Amino acid sequence: MSDEIVLSLRGVPQGTVDASSLAPHAWGELAAGDVARLALRVEGVGAVALGDVFAVKGERSNRVRVAGDLSIVEGLGTGLDGGELLIEGNVGARVGARMKSGRITVTANAGWGAGLEMAGGTLDIGGSVGPRSGAAPLGAKRGMTGGELIVRGSAGPEAGASMRRGLVAIAGDAGEGTGRATIAGTVVVFGAMGPNPGQWSKRGTLVALGPVTPPASYRYACTYRPQYLSLLLRHLRDQRLPVTSEHLTGSYRRYSGDLAELGAGEILAWTRN
Amino acid sequence: MKIRGVFIEDTFAEAFTMRAARLVITGTSPRWAMAAALKLTGFATSVIGCKIEAGIERELGPEDTPDGRPGVSVLAMTMGKDDLPKRLIERVGQTVLTCPTTACFDGLPDAPDRVGVGSALRFFGDGFQASKVIAGERYWRVPVMEGEFLVQEKFGMIKAVGGGNFLILARSAPAALAAAEAAVDAMAGLPGVFLPFPGGVVRSGSKVGSRRSKTMIASTNDAFCPTLRAITKSDLAEGINSVLEIVINGLDAPAISRAMKAGIDAACRDDVVSISAGNYAGKLGPHHFHLRKIMSDGAAA
Numbered sequence: 001m002s003d004e005i006v007l008s009l010r011g012v013p014q015g016t017v018d019a020s021s022l023a024p025h026a027w028g029e030l031a032a033g034d035v036a037r038l039a040l041r042v043e044g045v046g047a048v049a050l051g052d053v054f055a056v057k058g059e060r061s062n063r064v065r066v067a068g069d070l071s072i073v074e075g076l077g078t079g080l081d082g083g084e085l086l087i088e089g090n091v092g093a094r095v096g097a098r099m100k101s102g103r104i105t106v107t108a109n110a111g112w113g114a115g116l117e118m119a120g121g122t123l124d125i126g127g128s129v130g131p132r133s134g135a136a137p138l139g140a141k142r143g144m145t146g147g148e149l150i151v152r153g154s155a156g157p158e159a160g161a162s163m164r165r166g167l168v169a170i171a172g173d174a175g176e177g178t179g180r181a182t183i184a185g186t187v188v189v190f191g192a193m194g195p196n197p198g199q200w201s202k203r204g205t206l207v208a209l210g211p212v213t214p215p216a217s218y219r220y221a222c223t224y225r226p227q228y229l230s231l232l233l234r235h236l237r238d239q240r241l242p243v244t245s246e247h248l249t250g251s252y253r254r255y256s257g258d259l260a261e262l263g264a265g266e267i268l269a270w271t272r273n
Numbered sequence: 274m275k276i277r278g279v280f281i282e283d284t285f286a287e288a289f290t291m292r293a294a295r296l297v298i299t300g301t302s303p304r305w306a307m308a309a310a311l312k313l314t315g316f317a318t319s320v321i322g323c324k325i326e327a328g329i330e331r332e333l334g335p336e337d338t339p340d341g342r343p344g345v346s347v348l349a350m351t352m353g354k355d356d357l358p359k360r361l362i363e364r365v366g367q368t369v370l371t372c373p374t375t376a377c378f379d380g381l382p383d384a385p386d387r388v389g390v391g392s393a394l395r396f397f398g399d400g401f402q403a404s405k406v407i408a409g410e411r412y413w414r415v416p417v418m419e420g421e422f423l424v425q426e427k428f429g430m431i432k433a434v435g436g437g438n439f440l441i442l443a444r445s446a447p448a449a450l451a452a453a454e455a456a457v458d459a460m461a462g463l464p465g466v467f468l469p470f471p472g473g474v475v476r477s478g479s480k481v482g483s484r485r486s487k488t489m490i491a492s493t494n495d496a497f498c499p500t501l502r503a504i505t506k507s508d509l510a511e512g513i514n515s516v517l518e519i520v521i522n523g524l525d526a527p528a529i530s531r532a533m534k535a536g537i538d539a540a541c542r543d544d545v546v547s548i549s550a551g552n553y554a555g556k557l558g559p560h561h562f563h564l565r566k567i568m569s570d571g572a573a574a
Binding site for chain 2: 186
């Protein structure tokens with residue numbers, strides 16, 4: 001048994017690598033050879049052995065480290081259900097999709113659909129993410145149903161779109177349509193929130209700690225300090241997100257919406273006292 | 274055994290297993306957290322008449338509370354595990370939900386048994402309530418005229434001990450009261466315990482049942498009433514003219530032992546003749562706190 005299993009990219013793959021069939025949480029009983037024989041799909045090639053794409057070091061561990069430029073490796077950590085996956089560098093689309101528990105850490109940027117439909121655990125992205133992080137796949141009804149997606153850079157359009165539960169926290173800016181059509185859940189954005197946040201949302205909370213313009217289908221309710229934000233922001237501060245004392249002591253303008261939908265959602269826009 | 278001339282009787286306090294919750298009430302200032310805590314713990318001296326026993330454990334600084342505001346830690350106990358959620362829902366609903374600026378959190382997060390409190394109080398929100406899960410715990414935001422009332426969905430419930438006690442037998446009523454006050458002061462703020470009676474002191478210790486009524490479950494402890502010494506089978510020696518009792522409930526037996534040790538030591542002062550304890554010959558309660566053992570080594574009996 002090793003402290004960790006290390007996968008090192010052997011070179012630039014011939015095409016996009018689909019790693020969604022791997023289940024690293026189940027590698028605690030696998031020898032190095034068994035890991036190397038697991039199947040991946042490479043675009044234009046078909047099924048290949050993991051060992052053909054990655055050099056495998058270590059065995060029988062639920063802690064897996066993946067190194068190299070993984071920008072064209074998609075679906076890493078799909079369905080993760082425990083254990084720990086550390087991705088050193090950039091990673092492609094759909095990292096942590098449908099993960100249930102455990103922790104995935106990405107030290108740099110991630111492609112579109114990070115945390116797509118995730119149900120639990122923590123997905124911590126050190127850089128920025130592409131469109132639809134924590135969201136539903138296009139055409140699907142529900143995005144995240146649980147867990148925490150932390151983005152330390154910025155997020156592309158439609159972060160948290162159609163999410164049902166869970167938390168998305170974005171340290172930088174968020175693109176257009178943040179929290180679009182949410183069923184519930186929470187999106188916190190420390191930077192600027194792009195146009196049309198929360199449009200078509202039934203419930204759910206968007207916390208805007210930077211500039212935000214609520215859609216016309218949201219209506220201003222009051223300015224107050226929601227006590228639950230003290231808990232939430234303290235929790236995010238513990239996750240090393242840039243929470244300031246002004247965030248904790250400030251007031252928030254509450255906008256209810258989307259009034260074209262159920263109207264039970266809200267945008268809480270931080271305002272200095 | 275004597276402490277500063279006060280005789281420690283060779284007897285024990287007999288206590289019962291109860292169910293307990295710890296509530297952390299926070300507010301925008303200590304004033305409002307305490308206002309809610311005082312109301313919540315009001316009329317909660319004995320399960321005999323109040324259905325719940327509750328008291329303030331200690332005041333909390335902002336660094337000790339989940340939302341970083343001043344708070345008060347309250348302990349609440351009932352005899353049965355089914356009673357506790359009912360009583361908590363009643364009391365939190367009437368005294369914390371109603372109190373400006375306050376929020377209510379679970380103070381026993383590691384307890385595996387969880388009882389719904391916020392999950393019931395949310396209905397006051399009439400469909401406008403909303404829940405949030407933060408770090409795995411669900412909280413309810415109930416809209417109120419002031420803004421929002423925040424309450425945790427579930428509270429931890431553990432087995433605890435109720436009815437630790439000692440009696441202060443003094444030459445005069447002022448001497449008994451002064452000794453009781455000193456004992457209460459010495460026990461104030463000790464972790465895991467509370468004193469459910471007014472000011473921490475009971476003047477009306479009871480015995481089980483009644484001489485005259487079959488329906489009364491408790492009546493005056495005539496054996497310790499000085500005015501009845503001449504006409505009842507008294508446990509009071511000549512020269513004892515007043516008796517006060519301190520009742521201590523705690524989250525576990527060691528916490529009660531520590532509090533009893535501190536309280537008894539403080540109560541051993543001028544014009545106190547002896548320290549005794551209430552029991553039922555060991556037939557009713559599984560927890561026995563032997564005074565001399567506690568005062569010699571502090572260990573639970």
